[in-house]
Amino acid sequence: MNELDYAHFCTLMLQRSGLVLTPDKVYLVRSRIDPVAAQCGMADAAAVLQAIRLRPDERLIRRCVDAMATHESYFFRDGTPFEQLKTRLLGPLIAARTARRALRIWSCACSSGQEAYSIAMLLKEWGPSIDGWRIEIVATDMSEPILEKARSGLYTQFEVQRGLSTERLLRWFRKVGDQWEVAPALREIITFRRHNLMEGVSGMGQFDLVFCRNVLIYFDRQKKSEILGAMAGAMAPDAALFLGSAETVIGLTQALEPAPDLRGVYRMAAARPALASAV
Ligand SMILES: C[S@@+](CC[C@H](N)C(=O)[O-])C[C@H]1O[C@@H](n2cnc3c(N)ncnc32)[C@H](O)[C@@H]1O
Incomplete structure (x- = not known):
């Protein structure tokens, strides 16, 4: 070469x-x-x-x-982030949003959509306390072909076997030929759209939860730092950011810090006193 x-x-x-x-x-x-x-x-x-x-x-x-680009993804990837979301984060967040009755979540670098659909399952399984709420999951990636796959909501037998319990498979998917199709109830709360993290985050609005997992590892230090700083600007003061297990904010931005007692979860640094009691 x-x-x-x-x-x-x-x-x-x-x-x-x-x-x-x-x-x-x-x-x-x-x-x-x-x-x-x-x-x-x-x-x-x-x-x-x-x-x-x-x-x-x-x-x-x-x-x-x-x-x-590496598009590797699977449902409920790494388990712990989704377990923490369900058992530690969603309760306090939902309580804090009772007046507004709305939640906005960003799955950035969403690849083929498994992350966004996993979050959607947890929310739909939450129960009646959020019935009728405006729940929006914005799922973005720079790659149009992988977004097409995510939008199709179609997964192979191999893909649904990675991370999904049989109970969830039967509840949230239906068999279409040799593929599995995601239920409309999940699809209707997710918007898949193209977004390149190189272009900053302006125009994305404010989010209550941000998933930016397994993408920063590919960037250099300066880019990681810029993206994390910009991301903090797109988070509500009590929002949580999820990073991949090989990623961190430490040494990259002062705006965010690890959430105490949680793995791979980061909070706005200034929000610490209020949040310590929330989690
Ligand atoms: C390894 S996948 C991670 C998928 C998912 N977040 C997960 O953890 O399973 C990385 C994704 O990041 C996307 N990506 C890479 N660089 C990006 C950029 N600059 N802006 C937006 N997406 C990007 C790739 O297209 C790919 O789909």
Whole structure:
């Protein structure tokens, strides 16, 4: 692979998606971009990288950005965040929103939608105290093809076996051919839309819960710091932010801090006294 093409490709990926690619990631680029080359009738990844540098084509660049992204996700991923949401966070949050009767939740970098649908299941299973509330889950990702999959609400047998109990599968899905389709009751509270974290968070509004899991790991320190700072600006004062198990706010922003006694949950730093009694 030509060094100049590779360096140009790395810079482009960093600008477009925040993905940090180092010189030792040539194998990864090859394995992700060879299939793009095949789809486009080009020889191999090296030919794609050269074409992008010499004759930049927006569609080809977008395909590469999508191909380089890791879309791994599954229902109730890692268990603990969703357990904590159910047993420690939702109760106090719902009590605090009784007057407003509304909840806004952001699943950013939602990939194929399992995170958003998992949150929707927990809320729908909450019981009558939130019946009739305005509940909105905004689920965003930079990749249009993966959002299409999320919107379809269709999952394979393999996908529903990852993280879903049989009880939940039967309650919230119906079999359509060899796939499983998410129930309309979950779909109607989720809006899937395109959003790139590189573009900041302005215009997203304010959220009570933010899930930003397993995406910051791909960014450099400065980008993580900028995104977390901006995210804090999109959170209600008593909101909670969920990060992935390999992610943290520590050393990246002063606006957020770990929630005491919870794993992977972060709060607005200034809100600590009020929240300590809430959780
Ligand atoms: C590993 S998945 C995480 C999915 C889900 N949050 C979870 O934890 O299961 C990472 C997702 O982040 C998305 N992504 C990567 N860079 C992004 C960016 N700059 N803006 C928005 N989404 C991005 C990818 O398209 C991918 O779907």
